[in-house]
Amino acid sequence: MENRTSEIALIHKAQAQNLKKEKTRQDFWVAVMWLFGLITVSILVLVVGYILLEGVKAINWEFLTTSPKGGLSGEGGISTTIGTTFYLVSLTLLVATPLGVGAAIFLIEYAGEQSLSSKFLRSLIGVANFAVETLAGIPSIIFGLFGYALFVSTLKLGFSLLSAALAGACLVLPTIIRTTEEALLTVPDDYRRGSLALGATKWQTLYKVVLPASTPGIITGIILSVGRVISETAIFYVTLGGSYRMPTSVLDGGRTLALHLYYLAMDTRAFDKAMGTGAVLVVMIILINLLIDLVSRKLTTGVRKVR
Amino acid sequence: MSARMIADKTVKYILFASAIISIIIVLAIGFFIFRESIEAWTELGVGEILFRTVWRPGQDQFGILAMIVGSVSVTFGAILLGVPLALGCAIFLAEIAPSAVQSVVRPAVQLLAGIPSVVYGLFGMVILVPLVRRINVPGNSGYGLLAASIVLAVMILPTIASVAEDAIRAVPENYRHGSLALGATKWQTITKVVLPAGKSGIIAGVILGVGRALGETMAMIMVIGNSVIVPKPLSGNPLTFFLSQARTLTGNIAVEINYATGVHESALFATGVVLFGLIMIVNASARSIIRGQKFIEKAN
Numbered sequence: 001m002e003n004r005t006s007e008i009a010l011i012h013k014a015q016a017q018n019l020k021k022e023k024t025r026q027d028f029w030v031a032v033m034w035l036f037g038l039i040t041v042s043i044l045v046l047v048v049g050y051i052l053l054e055g056v057k058a059i060n061w062e063f064l065t066t067s068p069k070g071g072l073s074g075e076g077g078i079s080t081t082i083g084t085t086f087y088l089v090s091l092t093l094l095v096a097t098p099l100g101v102g103a104a105i106f107l108i109e110y111a112g113e114q115s116l117s118s119k120f121l122r123s124l125i126g127v128a129n130f131a132v133e134t135l136a137g138i139p140s141i142i143f144g145l146f147g148y149a150l151f152v153s154t155l156k157l158g159f160s161l162l163s164a165a166l167a168g169a170c171l172v173l174p175t176i177i178r179t180t181e182e183a184l185l186t187v188p189d190d191y192r193r194g195s196l197a198l199g200a201t202k203w204q205t206l207y208k209v210v211l212p213a214s215t216p217g218i219i220t221g222i223i224l225s226v227g228r229v230i231s232e233t234a235i236f237y238v239t240l241g242g243s244y245r246m247p248t249s250v251l252d253g254g255r256t257l258a259l260h261l262y263y264l265a266m267d268t269r270a271f272d273k274a275m276g277t278g279a280v281l282v283v284m285i286i287l288i289n290l291l292i293d294l295v296s297r298k299l300t301t302g303v304r305k306v307r
Numbered sequence: 308m309s310a311r312m313i314a315d316k317t318v319k320y321i322l323f324a325s326a327i328i329s330i331i332i333v334l335a336i337g338f339f340i341f342r343e344s345i346e347a348w349t350e351l352g353v354g355e356i357l358f359r360t361v362w363r364p365g366q367d368q369f370g371i372l373a374m375i376v377g378s379v380s381v382t383f384g385a386i387l388l389g390v391p392l393a394l395g396c397a398i399f400l401a402e403i404a405p406s407a408v409q410s411v412v413r414p415a416v417q418l419l420a421g422i423p424s425v426v427y428g429l430f431g432m433v434i435l436v437p438l439v440r441r442i443n444v445p446g447n448s449g450y451g452l453l454a455a456s457i458v459l460a461v462m463i464l465p466t467i468a469s470v471a472e473d474a475i476r477a478v479p480e481n482y483r484h485g486s487l488a489l490g491a492t493k494w495q496t497i498t499k500v501v502l503p504a505g506k507s508g509i510i511a512g513v514i515l516g517v518g519r520a521l522g523e524t525m526a527m528i529m530v531i532g533n534s535v536i537v538p539k540p541l542s543g544n545p546l547t548f549f550l551s552q553a554r555t556l557t558g559n560i561a562v563e564i565n566y567a568t569g570v571h572e573s574a575l576f577a578t579g580v581v582l583f584g585l586i587m588i589v590n591a592s593a594r595s596i597i598r599g600q601k602f603i604e605k606a607n
Contacts, residue, residue: 022492022494022495023492025492025494026492026493026494026495029494029498030403030493030494032395033395033398033399033402033403034399034403034404035395036391036392036395036396036398036399037395037396037399037400037404037408037412039392040392040396040412040415040416040419040464040468041411041412041415043419043461043464044415044418044419047422047426047427047430047461048418048422050430050434051426051429051430054433098325099325099328100325102321102322102324102325102326103322103325103326103328103329105322106319106322106323106325106326107326110319110322110323111326124327124330125326127330128326128327128329128330131329131330131332131333132329133590133594134333134587134590135329135332135333137515137518137586137587137590138336138522138583138586139518139519139521139522139523139524139557139582139586140522140524141522141524141557141560141561141579141582142336142340142522142579142582142583142586143336144560144561144564145340145560145564145575145576145579146335146336146339146340148564149339149340149342149343149576150335150339154339170332170336173328173329173332174329177329201311201312201314201315202315202319203311203314203315203318203319204311204315227421230423231421231422231423231424231425232423233423233424233425233524233525234424234524234525234557234561237525237561237565238560238561238564238565258423258425259425261423261425261426261429262425262428262525262529265425265428265429265432265529266528266529271429271432271433274429275429275433278425278426278429281423281425281426282422282426285418285421285422285423286418288421289414289417289418289421293414
């Protein structure tokens with residue numbers, strides 16, 4: 001009897017010790033995970049903070065409103081590169097948005113239709129989904145090479161906004177398709193049935209009911225793509241030429257902000273101006289992220305209202 | 308047939324055309340890059356391109372082995388540094404952080420993904436390269452694999468962290484309850500139950516990160532030095548391997564394509580073919596793992 005109780009006491013003691021050990025281990029690793037989270041945020045603060053603080057020194061009204069003059073110290077401002085960036089973003093999205101939204105509508109709204117019972121069409125849709133995934137994984141320099149081979153050389157569009165926009169459209173196409181698909185999937189089927197029951201055709205239903213209901217999602221995709229085109233450099237490095245003059249037609253070459261930063265840092269070593277350009281870029285990206293946050297919040301409240 | 312019915316049919320065909328445009332683009336990319344590279348493959352031979360380390364366009368020598376080793380080395384370095392941080396971040400976001408902290412860290416990770424690669428490159432040139440240069444080893448210029456790996460680790464962190472977080476969140480809540488009910492601590496539950504259950508998704512995230520790392524171009528050109536050499540240790544210490552300069556496949560294309568002609572240009576497209584092939588293999592394996600995971604989830 002004495003023996004049993006002392007054995008039990010020993011077991012209790014060992015259990016308590018084990019628990020204590022596991023608790024200490026847990027406390028340690030949870031602290032490490034907090035540290036990892038902290039490091040991630042610190043990296044962001046460090047990179048963004050440094051670029052902004054250093055960049056602000058170079059930024060003034062003149063920097064933003066005069067054009068680059070070239071030269072070894074990277075003289076001049078960045079006005080034409082801001083202009084070219086907006087020009088290129090618009091042109092790229094003008095090409096990519098209708099294609100991407102159209103593709104998404106087909107893949108979500110039509111692909112499951114009874115009338116598409118042909119085996120060939122079904123497998124084609126499978127291949128199309130696979131192609132979108134593939135496109136999303138292709139590195140941008142490959143889009144650049146492709147744009148260079150097809151648009152710049154073969155189609156003789158030269159180093160131009162048009163060549164760059166067409167290559168850039170390939171880059172953002174999967175983004176627009178995927179976000180639009182997600183937006184379409186959030187529209188309740190009741191909407192479609194209600195409209196069809198009123199005698200509307202499928203296209204009338206899509207155009208008047210489904211698309212308006214999924215607008216915030218589609219806009220999110222477009223804003224995401226704007227961000228990607230603004231940040232993209234490799235594609236435009238090999239398709240846009242790099243002239244710092246303001247392009248006057250879509251067949252002129254040009255230089256986006258990101259490309260300008262690259263030339264400043266690598267060719268002219270004008271790091272102060274590069275920092276200024278970087279700060280402008282970072283501010284644009286932060287604004288775009290805030291905007292996406294705002295729109296997607298609107299999207300979720302919209303859906304909640306429906307339910 | 309009424310006008311609106313005709314419109315309905317026409318629209319359907321237009322939408323169908325835009326749906327298959329992705330197929331056309333992928334095929335066109337493969338076709339054009341391969342077509343432009345044929346000259347190099349036939350004139351120089353596959354072996355001369357893939358297995359030679361000498362790249363001297365002036366003497367018609369176009370071996371890309373040094374660039375393959377460069378790309379693989381910098382990717383390896385980035386994975387070594389980036390994966391622990393990214394996984395830690397994913398576990399933190401999915402299992403540990405209170406929601407108020409999540410709402411700070413998650414946007415931070417998203418913003419890291421959005422920052423342009425040239426900005427990372429600039430940061431690397433101005434901050435990291437001078438820091439690395441302080442390591443006192445003869446021949447250390449600061450530009451090289453170490454600086455490039457650090458930059459790249461930060462750039463692939465968001466990809467890995469977000470895929471891994473999704474994988475961890477996809478583990479059914481019952482698993483956690485079961486483990487906790489058996490008396491396991493929260494940390495035991497995470498390491499012994501949650502992570503093994505989400506393993507394939509986490510691995511897929513890491514592989515996707517490898518794909519991103521292999522494809523990164525501008526930031527690499529800015530900090531890796533771009534010398535066409537097979538990276539090797541600068542002194543007797545094998546760790547000085549990472550102080551060696553290198554050139555990536557992506558950098559090789561971007562640096563030279565604007566002035567290359569003839570066989571030289573074709574050899575750059577051959578570099579593109581190799582890069583394209585590598586990335587297709589990497590991404591396909593990540594996708595098959597993710598698909599397998601979904602299949603298992605469905606089966607359960």
